[in-house]
Amino acid sequence: MPPRAAAPRSGGGVRQSVTDSLVIAKRNLLRMLRIPEMIVFGLIQPIMFVVLFSYVFGGSISLPGAGLDPESYREFLMAGIFAQTVTFATAGAGAGIAEDMHKGLIDRFRSLPMARGAVLTGRTLADLVQTALTLVVLAVVALIVGWRAHEGVLRTLAGFGLLLLLGYAFTWIGALIGLSVRTPEAATSGGLIWLFPLTFVSIAFVPSQNMPSFLQHVAEWNPFSATVLATRELFGNLPANYPVPDAWPMRNPVLASLLWSVLIIVAFRTLAVRKYRSAA
Template sequence: MSAIAKDSPTLAPRPSGGVTQSVKDSLVVAKRNLIRMTRIPEMILFGVIQPVMFVVLFTYVFGGSISIGGSTDPQRYKEFLMAGIFAQTVTFATAGAGAGIADDMHKGLIDRFRSLPMARGAVLTGRTLADLVQTTLTLVVLAGVALLVGWRTHENIGKVLCGFLLLLFLGYAFSWIGALIGLSVRTPEAATSGGLIWLFPLTFISNAFVPVNGMPTFLQHVAEWNPFSATVAGARELFGNTMPGVPKTVTGAWPMEHPIIASLLWSALIIVVFRTLAVRKYRSATA
């Protein structure tokens, strides 16, 4: 018996930690969510329609009535506006991320994932990566629509691509906020509401749709220290859409003086904080 036991091969336990294992598990979960998206094409379709409506409505309804640097030229407003619309689009994907995770929780899928020998953060990382892919597709379509309505960039292709990467980095950071919300509520409907209720003031008290210098003084300070504003200003700079006559900052805020660096720092900080909180919540919520 001892000889048989000695000669019998033993199965090595599957590692449950480590960076390599975590990456593999995350990619598996991301693939699962991407396949699910392709089987429900209306998820992508409805995700595209809303930002396209914002582009068309803001361009043609407000384009000739808002003064940008002392001019109401619609073309100036188009170039001022688009970075804000792009940033709004990537951040509004937060609600979808939260609703998707809440739906998985409600159906018990998260509990099944938890029972598998996989990295604990992989479920959430895979979900946020899949959402990032969907957001990228939406942003590509939206950029095409923006070009059709007259938006133009004035920098080389490398800087323009960096502008879009800056936007996507913010969107990925905000998806972790959505993940935490999705784990904290009981239904997908609550996750959608919870994911949008704070986004509206965040996006509108910013430099996205109107210049900050027209706001009350206390809102100017809020807007210029808003992470959303830093990304919008950074994207405008990389697109070559900064407007003559529109000051970079009216309060002397550091993020507006260095918007690209500030945007990267804000996004990285949001990822570190909310990924930590979301993974911790995932462990306790599915226990």
């Protein structure tokens, strides 16, 4: 009588879950290294945004407390560019998972005795590493065009930590999208189409005071805006007389950023793991 195949494990301890997640993360990182154009093309867009917004729009946008000062706008802008870059990792996460689904790789993973959710956790961790690399390169470009952080090393690292936490939260949204569509192309489109209004109806590129009143409330309660303002405060990139809006997330941006990111991770990780368990 032939031996029975091991049944897939439905759960597993924390140690096993961490081990399985790291194995999957290593697999995805090795894949990125073997396809370096994935990293190169991922760097081109944010660098273009830095250059275009700094030199094309820098002298045309008035900041409360600074006026039409290109240098002040350049420092004001960079937190928005950093935040936009980490959230755009959503599209890559969704496309990668959709590609694995399309090739049948997810079905093979589901048949193995591994911790539930490790495939998705490993994928998001690999995307987090890629996002961190992108941030490092982008920070160097920002320094070249004149951006500076003025609040010391610890507060600067805290700002980048908030950015990476937001990026990690958004990769779980990408994971859910990737599991919900049929092709990588659909995952890429689905991962980007909602990001543009999210990032532009925010305080990333212009102050909310310059918007119509109904959009001001949307921008000030936008999770993206909370992280942008928090990083501006931690980097010391706000003009001296900049009027902070009265909305609670704008008055408590660091706490609001942490709460929004954790809430997104908990909600979308739960939905993504549930979708993964039933995906075919």
